Amino acid sequence: MEFLKWDTEDVAKWVESIGFSKYKACFTENFITGRKLIHVNCNNLPKLGVTDFRDILVICAHVRVLLGITEPPWNNSIADPRRDTVALFLEVKSRTGRWTNSLTYQQFLYYLEDPDGANMEDEKEEWEEEEEEKEEEKEDEDEKKDEDEEKKDEDEEKEDEDEEQEEQEEDKNDKNKDNENDKNKDDKNDENKDNQNENNENQQ
DSSP states (O other): OGGGGOOHHHHHHHHHHTTOGGGHHHHHTTTOOGGGGGGOSTTTHHHHTOOOHHHHHHHHHHHHHHHTOOOOOOOSOSSOOOOOHHHHHHHHHTSOSHHHHHOOHHHHHHHHHOTTOOOHHHHHHHHHHHHHHHHHHHHHHHHHHHHHHHHHHHHHHHHHHHHHHHHHHHHHHHHHHHHHHHHHHHHHHHHHHHHHHHHHHHHO
């Protein structure tokens, strides 16, 4: 059922491929995706803008072939004919939601045929609760991850500040040391100068 993944453009390409490119806009403007094709029938096509009766019959026939569903065997009975299970499944899949996104045909058949009467709505509710719990767990994990990242950034920032402070302290010590060396050198020069003057005086 690859068509369930089709977007409106994919559906428009399919409409063109069956020879009805003139109706592409009717499908795209009404947002018909692959999951909505189950509702493309003789009743709804005129609402989409397809009014030619022969075209309606042909398009509906192509839709049934694509979806793999059979035409209801209408007879003289006043009772509605038994619905095609594929058609029923596709009607459910045409709805939006994460639960319908994950529903498979095999699961759907189980809901229909389970002798104990599996309740699809109960299953859906249970599934949604599980998904909410998973979502909450994921949010908690993401929140913890963000906190860890924030703490890591703070630690790195503090480490950078400490390194910068240490470098400044080293620069300061080096500068003091240089100043001290310069002072000692000046003192030594002064001392040498005094000694030289004293020697000159003695010689005179």
